[in-house]
Amino acid sequence: MRPDPSAQLFASAIARVCPIAPRRVLCFDATPEIVTLPALATARVVAIQGWRPLHDALRASGAATRPDPAEDDLDVDLALVRLGRSRVRNLAAIAEGTLRLAAGGTLIAAGANELGAAGHARLAGARDSIAGFHGRAFWFAREAAPQAATLAAWRAAVALTAVPPDGRIGAPGAFAWDRVDTGSELLAAHLPAAIAGRVADLGAGWGFLSLRLGATSPRIETLDLYEADHASLAAARANLKHVAAARFHWHDVATGLPHSPYDIIVSNPPFHDDRGADIAIGLGFIRAAARALRPGGTLWLVANRRLPYEAALRAEFAHSALVDARDGYKVIAARR
């Protein structure tokens, strides 16, 4: 995927749309590049970012950052929405931003063409837009925003939702939010029957693997779920509220694990971030697991079969074994 064009697009759009410098700005799915744009230098900017690595980078750049808007993030002159891969999340952010505009305020959304920026502009009924950097920015004033019922529906569409048939909770727009991932299902089928001690689930999503462990292994002392996506972790919290050993960490696994050592770590690591495929993320998970296991502790991992994790596993672990390979996935057990 091409580099994210949203910061350049916002800069161009703000120059056209804002005759005077905005005073209060709310930026959804913010990045450090956006909040430090010169056009925002004199504004009070609040960055909304539920993805922990970006949240940490924003904090490090000095930005006021939170995973969700606060009740008093209201009456802003300018709302910026960076478009991502999830349409349902994009539309919810457009709704959230619009509802927080002051009279006369403007919302600008921007993103790459391949994310469907033009389609989002049509849905929002935005008549004004600029194209460039392989992307598009579009905008509308509060007075020309989509109707209240449309905004309410877009906003409601990302609320935590009970998923049939069992009613467990999902966060719309998150990874496999309304299904069980095939790789995770395969890993769960191979996990030892009765795990005990200190356990971690890296990239826990809505909690599928931890739920299985909670159901089959009553001798687990602590079960730490680490997840970078704030909404996914909220779903996991709801799904595991009856599991006393469970603890929930909104955390970037690539930075290491704060509560080690562990006896067992389970993971279905991500192999892409929000902008494209990147094997480095999975390798970071393997390294973090190796460092957080006690000697003799085991990492149970499932991965897409074609992902070359073997060299990293050999470098980081004393033994690693292919336990199963099917349906395009491989299950590996690696002992420290």
Ligand SMILES: C[S@@+](CC[C@H](N)C(=O)[O-])C[C@H]1O[C@@H](n2cnc3c(N)ncnc32)[C@H](O)[C@@H]1O
């Ligand atoms: C392949 S999914 C597996 C989800 C879940 N374990 C399951 O079985 O459904 C990988 C998960 O890792 C999370 N993730 C990606 N990068 C992360 C990071 N740096 N730190 C923590 N979690 C991350 C993603 O949000 C996603 O939920």
